[in-house]
Amino acid sequence: MKRPLWSARLASLALVCCVGRSAVAETLPSHFVSSDQCMSRECTCADGPMMEVFLQNQQNARNAWISVRSEIFTATGPQSMDDAVKLFYKRFPGDSRVNAQFMTCNGYDPNVNTLNKIAGTASVGNAALDPCFCDAFCKGIIDATVDHELTHGPTLLAGFAGMLQYKVVCKTGVLPDSFCNALDPAILADSEIISYTVGNHTLSNAIEELRDRDPQNPQMACTWEPLPAASTNQLPPVQPSGFWDRVKMLADRFLYGNAP
Amino acid sequence: MTTISQICPRRAAWSALLCVLALPACGNSNSSHDATGGAASGGRNTGGAPSTAKGGAGGVSAGGTGGKSSSGDFSSVWRFENVEVTYLDSTTPTMPKDATATFPSAIEVPADGREAEFLRQFEADQLVTYAYYAGESAYYRLTETALKTEDSYVVSSGNSGHVFTLEEGKLIDTSTSSFGSAFVISKTTYRKLEGAFPPSGWPSQFVTHAVTGGAQ
Numbered sequence: 292m293k294r295p296l297w298s299a300r301l302a303s304l305a306l307v308c309c310v311g312r313s314a315v316a317e318t319l320p321s322h323f324v325s326s327d328q329c330m331s332r333e334c335t336c337a338d339g340p341m342m343e344v345f346l347q348n349q350q351n352a353r354n355a356w357i358s359v360r361s362e363i364f365t366a367t368g369p370q371s372m373d374d375a376v377k378l379f380y381k382r383f384p385g386d387s388r389v390n391a392q393f394m395t396c397n398g399y400d401p402n403v404n405t406l407n408k409i410a411g412t413a414s415v416g417n418a419a420l421d422p423c424f425c426d427a428f429c430k431g432i433i434d435a436t437v438d439h440e441l442t443h444g445p446t447l448l449a450g451f452a453g454m455l456q457y458k459v460v461c462k463t464g465v466l467p468d469s470f471c472n473a474l475d476p477a478i479l480a481d482s483e484i485i486s487y488t489v490g491n492h493t494l495s496n497a498i499e500e501l502r503d504r505d506p507q508n509p510q511m512a513c514t515w516e517p518l519p520a521a522s523t524n525q526l527p528p529v530q531p532s533g534f535w536d537r538v539k540m541l542a543d544r545f546l547y548g549n550a551p
Numbered sequence: 552m553t554t555i556s557q558i559c560p561r562r563a564a565w566s567a568l569l570c571v572l573a574l575p576a577c578g579n580s581n582s583s584h585d586a587t588g589g590a591a592s593g594g595r596n597t598g599g600a601p602s603t604a605k606g607g608a609g610g611v612s613a614g615g616t617g618g619k620s621s622s623g624d625f626s627s628v629w630r631f632e633n634v635e636v637t638y639l640d641s642t643t644p645t646m647p648k649d650a651t652a653t654f655p656s657a658i659e660v661p662a663d664g665r666e667a668e669f670l671r672q673f674e675a676d677q678l679v680t681y682a683y684y685a686g687e688s689a690y691y692r693l694t695e696t697a698l699k700t701e702d703s704y705v706v707s708s709g710n711s712g713h714v715f716t717l718e719e720g721k722l723i724d725t726s727t728s729s730f731g732s733a734f735v736i737s738k739t740t741y742r743k744l745e746g747a748f749p750p751s752g753w754p755s756q757f758v759t760h761a762v763t764g765g766a767q
Contacts (some may be wrong), residue, residue: 364731366642372661415689416758445760447662448682453708454667455658456634456726458736460617465650466638470733475661477730481709482662485763 322403323419326437330375330422334429336505336513341392344518344531346494349439355383360480361438371536375476379483387523395467395532396423410436412444419467431497439490446485565613623743625673628681629722630656635740636707642732657685668753670744671696672720673715678706681749681757689756690749708762 334342359378364369369375395405404423413419418440423432451458454474461471501513574750578766623629631654638648656664670681679698683690697715704715717726729736744750 295603362731415684415687415691442760445682445693446762447693448660448667448691449652449680449695449722449760449762451662451667451681452680452693453711454653455631455654455669456577456636456724456739457735458658458661459652459654460634460650462638463650465648465651466636467640467643467648467733470638470640471731479662519663533635 294485295389313371319413319419320408320421323411323413324425325413326418326420326424326433327342329420329425329433329437331425331430331433333506334431334501336501336515338431339498339501339513339515340518341388342429342494342498342501344388344521345428345435346384346491348389348486349435349491349494351415352379352383353484353491355379356483356487358478360484361476363480364470366469368473369476370469372471372475372479375479380493386521387416388518393424393427396427397458398426402525410440412440415444416441416509421521431494431501433496435490437487438493442486443482446482447478450481454478492504539548564637566683621743621745623722624717625715625722628670628672628744628748629741630654630670630744632721632740632742634737636737638733640733645694648656660684668750669719670739670748670750672748673704678704681761682751683753684697685752686756692757692759693762694759707725 356379359369359375359382362378363375369378393399393409395402404421407423409421411419418437420433420436424436440474454477457466457471457474460466503512505511505513599691601608604673633651633653635651636649639651657668659665660667665684668683668685672679672681676697676699678695680693680695681690695706698707702716704713706713710730711726713726715726716723716725720743722743724737724739724741725738725759726737728737749755
């Protein structure tokens with residue numbers, strides 16, 4: 292079934308954000324299953340292109356979080372976890388090809404598989420996933436997502452433990468709000484960066500295994516052509532600040548088209 | 552009011568502190584941003600609590616600062632007790648801000664709104680932080696590399712440096728951290744956990760995680 296482009300863009304954004312930010316132990320949707328019940332097929336050579344796209348997407352997400360992290364504790368940096376997430380959204384458009392595959396899962400229902408949440412931590416040491424996600428992607432991608440999720444729990448706590456003395460003192464009201472409010476986004480961003488690092492490492496290894504050996508024909512190695520580039524996988528253009536810069540941009544668009 | 556000089560009570564701690572100040576600038580190979588392998592979440596362990604606090608008859612302390620605890624050593628399990636902080640910001644002309652606070656026994660974790668208990672212990676050149684969410688069937692055992700000196704442990708993570716010393720039977724963490732233009736010096740006091748570890752109410756299962764980069 293063909294979906295409108297805007298829908299795919301929106302959904303891809305949501306998907307990737309969720310892959311990255313799930314661990315905060317909110318109540319998980321009831322249809323989620325534990326990772327050992329996540330029925331994913333083993334990856335084959337045919338999955339190689341999507342695994343590469345997924346990995347690149349996750350690497351982009353990690354880079355976006357690193358950029359968010361660099362602005363925390365600056366004058367204009369995020370002052371809450373929500374601020375940090377919003378900034379992350381701005382810097383990470385996501386890859387529509389990942390989302391397109393997610394929506395191919397058996398029984399995809401936009402009312403159930405809302406794409407604003409595909410994985411999370413059910414309890415200490417246990418991840419839970421949307422079965423649609425399990426169905427749409429092969430095990431290498433699922434394993435990487437589980438590793439990402441399981442890293443969130445301890446890294447959030449470790450980050451919090453490292454800031455504990457400041458968090459407690461901030462309750463006295465003596466320290467500046469700008470400092471106290473930046474602690475939580477810093478904890479979140481650090482956790483995201485480490486979780487992406489761990490998940491990406493897992494997925495990278497799975498891709499390398501495929502390159503070394505075709506699971507269906509162990510005597511052979513996998514080779515593949517990359518997926519066609521996604522048309523939406525680019526950052527939004529930056530609006531020029533000065534009047535003449537804007538005039539020039541408009542003139543360039545008129546003369547050369549929409550491409551930057 | 553606490554002053555900076557009061558925060559670092561021992562000469563040994565000062566020299567170690569100077570050492571720690573230099574650590575972040577020297578490049579922390581454990582930086583989470585650069586890690587390729589990153590942190591490693593271990594599987595769930597059953598039973599076999601990591602260590603048992605020695606001595607200490609009597610019940611488990613219930614948090615707060617009340618009560619006198621027995622003397623501990625680095626291998627003891629420690630509970631956060633209180634903290635003194637001096638905050639400086641190079642962009643504001645105001646005087647340094649000093650503040651003190653007492654740790655509650657459980658603290659709300661902002662990421663999920665649940666309360667967690669935190670304990671610490673040194674074990675085989677590692678700083679181990681135990682973190683437990685009430686009601687969970689396992690607790691986290693978070694490990695960080697610690698450098699042992701003659702009478703202290705030094706832990707460096709991100710933009711923070713910590714020197715842990717023992718004073719009058721208590722564990723003292725003197726730390727320095729930079730946050731953009733801000734510079735924060737803190738002295739955290741821990742009291743020994745009385746009774747066995749894990750404390751009453753904690754499960755026996757735990758998940759080990761090696762911390763490869765600190766928050767800031």
